Amino acid sequence: SAVISQKPSRDICQRGTSLTIQCQVDSQVTMMFWYRQQPGQSLTLIATANQGSEATYESGFVIDKFPISRPNLTFSTLTVSNMSPEDSSIYLCSVAGLKSQYFGPGTRLLVL
Amino acid sequence: GQQVMQIPQYQHVQEGEDFTTYCNSSTTLSNIQWYKQRPGGHPVFLIQLVKSGEVKKQKRLTFQFGEAKKNSSLHITATQTTDVGTYFCAGQAAGNKLTFGGGTRVLVKP
Numbered sequence: 619s620a621v622i623s624q625k626p627s628r629d630i631c632q633r634g635t636s637l638t639i640q641c642q643v644d645s646q647v648t649m650m651f652w653y654r655q656q657p658g659q660s661l662t663l664i665a666t667a668n669q670g671s672e673a674t675y676e677s678g679f680v681i682d683k684f685p686i687s688r689p690n691l692t693f694s695t696l697t698v699s700n701m702s703p704e705d706s707s708i709y710l711c712s713v714a715g716l717k718s719q720y721f722g723p724g725t726r727l728l729v730l
Numbered sequence: 731g732q733q734v735m736q737i738p739q740y741q742h743v744q745e746g747e748d749f750t751t752y753c754n755s756s757t758t759l760s761n762i763q764w765y766k767q768r769p770g771g772h773p774v775f776l777i778q779l780v781k782s783g784e785v786k787k788q789k790r791l792t793f794q795f796g797e798a799k800k801n802s803s804l805h806i807t808a809t810q811t812t813d814v815g816t817y818f819c820a821g822q823a824a825g826n827k828l829t830f831g832g833g834t835r836v837l838v839k840p
Contacts, residue, residue, distance in 0.1 A: 660818065660832045661773065661830045663827055677731075710772060718763055719763075720775070721772040723772050
């Protein structure tokens with residue numbers, strides 16, 4: 619299994635600003651993902667963070683809004699840009715294991 | 731694209747009773763996974779099912795994968811307060827990403 623940490627654990631931000639979320643894994647992993655979970659909802663995949671190349675975004679998510687970095691096999695960042703109240707959500711980093719995915723503790727974001 | 735539906739959305743269970751949550755995929759899956767998310771927590775992997783008709787048990791939890799590999803169920807017997815949380819199924823078609831169902835939110839009445 620993989621141990622994943624995320625920073626910050628929570629934040630309250632003003633609309634129009636940006637927040638960068640960090641994800642650190644205790645081992646090298648090939649596949650790293652970013653999910654969004656809106657209050658009381660399921661998990662929606664934002665993008666797959668690729669090491670050494672641009673992230674692969676899912677339908678409805680764009681790089682200008684959610685730029686992602688993946689400088690190495692243990693670390694990634696997700697930036698939520700030009701935030702609005704609709705971006706209030708939990709953002710989860712995840713990595714793929716052999717039979718499952720492991721999730722970080724999440725970053726709880728509230729945009730005022 | 732692939733869709734995964736889960737029912738019921740909410741499940742209120744009397745402690746000691748049994749219940750089942752169901753998961754249906756719009757496409758044939760290579761495997762299905764189940765996760766549990768406690769209130770305020772993050773999803774935690776429970777099990778993966780790969781074979782058609784597969785049944786796996788974890789103590790009071792029984793997981794089943796349909797013959798057509800498009801549906802799955804989770805049955806919990808003798809529900810306890812520790813079973814509170816949201817149970818998600820997540821389906822994976824060959825080579826594709828994991829698609830999560832909407833989840834079943836379980837509340838246990840003592």
